[in-house]
Amino acid sequence: MIMNNTSEENTDTKKMDIPPIIPNRRKVKKVEDNFLKYFLICLCAVFLIALIVYRNEIINSFKPEVKPASKRWEISLPFSAKRQNILLMGVDVAENPDDPFKNARTDSIYLISIAPHAKNVNVISIPRDSKVYIHSHSTPDKINHAFAFGGIETTVKTVEQTLGVRINHYLVVSNQALVEFIDMIGGIDVYVEKDMYYNDNTAKLHINLSKGLRHLDGKDAEGYMRYRKDALGDIGRIRRQQWFFNALAEKMKEPSVIVKIPEIIKSVSKYIQTDLSFYELAQYAALVKSLDSSQIQVATLPGEPSQRGIISYWILDPKGVQNMVDRLIYGDRPKELSRPLEAGILYVKSEEEKALLLQKELEANGVNVNLREARSLGHDHIALHNPDIPNDVIMGLKHTIGPLKNKQTVYDIIGINKAARDFTVILAGQ
Numbered sequence: 001m002i003m004n005n006t007s008e009e010n011t012d013t014k015k016m017d018i019p020p021i022i023p024n025r026r027k028v029k030k031v032e033d034n035f036l037k038y039f040l041i042c043l044c045a046v047f048l049i050a051l052i053v054y055r056n057e058i059i060n061s062f063k064p065e066v067k068p069a070s071k072r073w074e075i076s077l078p079f080s081a082k083r084q085n086i087l088l089m090g091v092d093v094a095e096n097p098d099d100p101f102k103n104a105r106t107d108s109i110y111l112i113s114i115a116p117h118a119k120n121v122n123v124i125s126i127p128r129d130s131k132v133y134i135h136s137h138s139t140p141d142k143i144n145h146a147f148a149f150g151g152i153e154t155t156v157k158t159v160e161q162t163l164g165v166r167i168n169h170y171l172v173v174s175n176q177a178l179v180e181f182i183d184m185i186g187g188i189d190v191y192v193e194k195d196m197y198y199n200d201n202t203a204k205l206h207i208n209l210s211k212g213l214r215h216l217d218g219k220d221a222e223g224y225m226r227y228r229k230d231a232l233g234d235i236g237r238i239r240r241q242q243w244f245f246n247a248l249a250e251k252m253k254e255p256s257v258i259v260k261i262p263e264i265i266k267s268v269s270k271y272i273q274t275d276l277s278f279y280e281l282a283q284y285a286a287l288v289k290s291l292d293s294s295q296i297q298v299a300t301l302p303g304e305p306s307q308r309g310i311i312s313y314w315i316l317d318p319k320g321v322q323n324m325v326d327r328l329i330y331g332d333r334p335k336e337l338s339r340p341l342e343a344g345i346l347y348v349k350s351e352e353e354k355a356l357l358l359q360k361e362l363e364a365n366g367v368n369v370n371l372r373e374a375r376s377l378g379h380d381h382i383a384l385h386n387p388d389i390p391n392d393v394i395m396g397l398k399h400t401i402g403p404l405k406n407k408q409t410v411y412d413i414i415g416i417n418k419a420a421r422d423f424t425v426i427l428a429g430q
Contacts, residue, residue, distance in 0.1 A: 085329070086112045086276075087156055087170045090178075091147060101273060106144045106155060107175060107226065108241070111163070113329050122328040123298040124163075125238050127314040130301060132162045142313065152273065162316075163325055169276050177271035178225070179218035184264050185257045187217045190247050191430045193240075193378035196227045238300055239410065243379050246408070297391055299324055299411050334388040341393070344370045344419025348377055351427035354403065358425060361401045372419045377428035383412035386422040394423070 090108035091101060109126040128144035135157035137149065143162070146155040156167045182188055192214050198207040207223035209216075216224060225244055228237040251257060274281070302320030306313045326332040343362055347355035352373070359369045382404065384394065398404045404425065412418065417426050 083116055083329070084114045084168045085165055086114070087159055087167045088112055089147065089152075089155060089170065089172045091172060091174050101151070101172065101174065103148055104174070106147045109143065109155075109159070111159065111165070111167075111329075113165075115331070120297070124324065124328055125298065125300040126159065126162075127238075127301060127303070129305075129312055129314040130162075130303070130316055131306075131313040132158060132316070134158050135161060163321065163329075165325060165329055169280075170274060171276060172273040174271035175222055175226075177268040179222050180267050180271075181218070181264060182216065182221045183218035184260055184267060185251060187215050188221060188244075188247055188251050189213060189215050190221070190224060190244055191379065192224065193243075193430075194230070196224070196229075198223075198227060198229050239378075297328060299328060334390055336390060337388070337393075341367045341389075341423075342370070342421040343367045344372060344424040345427065346372055346374045346377060346417055346419050346424055347427035348374060348429055351429050355427055358401070358403050358427075361403070362397075365397065365400060367397075368420075370420045377417070377426055377430075379426070379430050380407055380428050381426050382407050382409045383417045383424045383426060384409055384422075385412055385415060385418055385420075385424065387411065389422055 088108075088110040089106045091104040092107045105128075107128060109128065111124040111126065113122045113124070115121070126143060128142065130143040131140050132143045133139075134141050134143070134146045134149055135154050143155075143158060146158040152170055152172060156170055159165075160167055190213075192209050192211055195211050196207050196209040198205065200206075205223065205226060206219075207227050209220060209224060209227075214220070221244065225241055226237065227240065230236055276284075301314075301316055302324060303314050303316040306315045327334070345355045345358055345362075355371060359371055362369050382394065394409055398407070407425070412424070417424055
């Protein structure tokens, strides 16, 4: 184990080398992504409001299953002087309706890392098809099978061994919680970027969504979140989660939703497992209120898809994973660029005027710009192609150039929407 010398970390924090990951015989590509406001954030926000309005009633009615942790940590405001890593897991529908977690698999896995004194929050998405060695198993398998093999403990230990980090806490949420949650708030408006049709009777998943702005109920929202039968596979699914939670964050501001919060918590509590106390969840919700969402850095473990027979895997890139962990968990900073930034602007015809104005502002700030019209684009965002660009460089442009201020940054290393070397601004009109 190597000591971490990053100034933001506590001196007791150690940097762990990542153990061997399943090798890939082909050249590995890096893939990162950025999606904002995970279900953890929305859930914690709900808890905070409920705590303030209905203290006694909610504390008595909301009692998620609490598992003893091997080592608890004291929490107070300001947050701990040590970095805290929380594993957020979304599990699919189990075979036993009376126990939503028995024999379930993790449909989504996120490692949320909170810096000392909550200076920043970084999130690493772990593709469900990542081929790894499951804890206490001798043969490699998909990481989402770890939960079915041994529940929370096996999943936590598998992630720790794969990434070389310590997990301090966990939060597990069943997909059914999302379905009931969306239905109870009256549905949600989401722009569906493409036609989505898929039927899986075994998984009881039926998706029938057409392109355009749609009002989604709980089952439709689940389908939108879980759809991955396109060229992007699991990476596209992660991006859809980003757009979905942006829309959900807006919905949560409506007064009609706030008054339903006590009823919502009572309904979904049986679909949640965590070793965080109610008090700790409330503190994380307080953190969310003060957090600048543009400061959140989010990435997907780098690798590439691979097919063995009818089984598809995500083959992790050991070097890329190590670099990502060093940067987002241990705080290593990339080197500053010694050349001008190169940016692209992709736009649909209706956004041409905005694109021309943005080009002038970027060039006035010393950025070389390539302008390109596209026939169709999904959502407005900033696609970051060069992972070596320091985060404060993009933040500086956001603060300086008005049209960029509220646009989300998405790590797009493989160049799904790429019109320049360093980053591309997508103007889709959505």
